[in-house]
Amino acid sequence: MCGPADFGALHTSLTRLAALFAGGVATYAVSRLVSFCRRLRLKRRTQEEARSHLLRTLPVQVSGEHSNS
């Protein structure tokens, strides 16, 4: 009724499932790493922009203070 057992096919199936699982885990890990690097780069760029903005605005304020006094 159920046909002859094919343990070779079952072994192949388990090997391929393990390979697919490993591939999936590796892909997920790489995607997480890429998103982490992107976030880190974005954060660094934001900090640099904030610093440069501060450096640009600071002398203006100082000169403004001088003119007021």
Added chain:
Amino acid sequence: MLKFPTRRLVKIDVAYAKKAALGVAMGAVGAALFLFAFPGGSISTLMHDVLHLPGPGAGIAAVFGPFLIFVLLLSSLLTRTRGVALIAALAFVVSCMVLVQVHGARTNPKGAFGSLLFLAALALLGLAIEVVLVLSSAFRPARQCLLTGAVANAVLLIFYWLVIFPRTASWVKWKDVPVLMGICLVTGLLAGYVAWLAFQPLSRVLALGDKE
């Protein structure tokens, strides 16, 4: 006056075509993955010679049905469009036929892979998913997925019992029906829940892709 509706119609058609293309891609990838991961005879051996489950139908109830429900339900959830589960089911059948005929992928003759009966079984499964999703729209999405998974898996198993297995294997025995139906409902619920779990991060990724 006439320009606005025409443009809108074209826009809707393009959007639907994109979603249908996603369904086709998911069906095709699902078929390729299934035939790669489960070569002919592996499911049957696991069910009857390792787990000692009764048959016929244990493989459909525990492996094939849940796998299909995961693929079809996920495609329907990701596109949020009616008819995409059916499109993905038909793409799965066509891909199976191509892989079996052209590539010579090994399948179990009991499952009638690539035949017209197989096409009918998967069309019925896709239709069942669409109908249950529409009828259960009042429920929360997670419960909707659970219900859809269980009902669709039962529909597929009953179709195999009544139409395919009498031709390819044998009629199911009455005493085996409760066990197999129990397995079918539990694995269907699980498949629906896993599709729901997979949908949440994937929808975020796809939304990010759309924005970019």
